[in-house]
Amino acid sequence: MHDDTARIDAFFSEAKTWPEELRALRAILLDCGLTEEFKWRGPCYTYDGGNVAVIWGFKENAALGFFKGVLLKDPEGLLVAPGDNSRAVRMFRFNGLSQIEAMETTIRSYVREAIELEKAGAKVDLPKDDIVYPEELLAALEEDPELHEAFEALTPGRKRGYALHFAQPKQSSTRVSRIEKSRDRILAGKGLQER
Template identity: 35%
Template sequence: MKKISSVEEYIENHAQFGESLNILRDIINITELEETIKWSSPVYALDGKNVVGLGAFKNHFGIWFFNGVFLKDGNKLLEQAQEKTKGLRQMRFNSIDDIDKNIVLAYIKEAIENQKLGKEIKPERKGKSVTIPKELLNELNANSALFDAFKLLTLGKQREYCEHIETAKKNATKLSRIEKIKPMILKGIGLHDKYKNC
C-alpha cells in the first residue's frame, strides 16, 4: 500500500466518499485537534495523543475514536471494530445523508474532553502471572508465615525469586537457594534490593 503524505491525498484515494470525508474533516477541524497523518490515514491529536481518525473502506466511511469506550454514546452510533480492540470505537456511515453534523461534533467534543481528563486505555503489561517452581511452592505450603510474606511481595520481586530457583540446574542447588532466600522473603525484601539501593 502506497504511503499517504496528506489528508487531501487520502481523500482523493477514496473518491467515492470524497465529499463525505471532507464534511467530517471540516467538522473535526472546527475543534482544537491537530491534523496529522499516521498509518497512512488522517489522525487528529491533542497534545500528541490520538483522539480521532478518519477512515474510508469499500462500503462505508467513518470516524475512529481512539478511546471511544469512554464516550456516553447516547445516540447508539458507535461500534466496536474488533473484539480485541478495547478502547477503539468507530462511528460508521454508508452515505453523506447519514451525517448529522451537530451529533458528530458533540461526540468529538466529548472525546476531546475525555482526553483532557486523561481517560485512556493503558496498554496491558505482559507477564502479570508468576509461575512458582514446585520446590519453592512445597516450602511455601509447608510454612504459612513464609507463604504470607511471599504473597505480600510485589509481582516483580516474586518473579525474581522464582527465576532464581528455576535457573538452578541441580535440585540440591534449588533447595540451598530456597534456604538462603527464606529470611529475605520473611523480611519483605527482594532478591536484588541490596543492589538497587546502592
C-alpha cells in the first residue's frame, strides 16, 4: 500500500494536464468513501475491492470514469463513452474547475449510485460473441498452437482489444504485422496497452 501512496502522490504532483480538476475530483471521490489505489498507471477508486471510478487528465479535458457506467441511470444524459468500442465505462468530461464545482452535487449522486451498484454485485451484461476476428488472426491461431492457447486464456476484454486492433488496418499485410508484433505480449498474458 505504501508503494501505491507514493505513486498516487507522484501522479497528482506531476500532472501536466488539468491538475486542479484532477485534485478536485479526487477529493470528491475520497469524501464519498472510496479507497484510492494505483492501477493502470493512475489512481483508481474502489469500494470493498471492486473498481468503481477512475480519473484521467486528457489533452482536451479532465474526466471521471465509472467502470459500470452503462448501469447508471444518467437521467440528464451527462455520461459519454470514452471511445467507440467502450461497452461498460461511461464518463463525465470537464473543461474547468468551475464546471466540477457547479456539478459537485450531481457528481456525488452518480458516485453514490455507482457504489450501490458495486455493493449489490451488479454486473454489466456483455454479449460474448459480438466481435468478428479478422481472417489473419484466425489463420495465425490455427497455425500457431502456442499462440492459440495463450490467446484463448486472455480475458474477454483483452481478446476484444486485440481483435479490434488487428481488424483496424485496411491492408492484410498490416493486420498480419500487428499480430506478429503482439505475439510475445499475448504469450505473456498481457493486454494490448499493458507493459
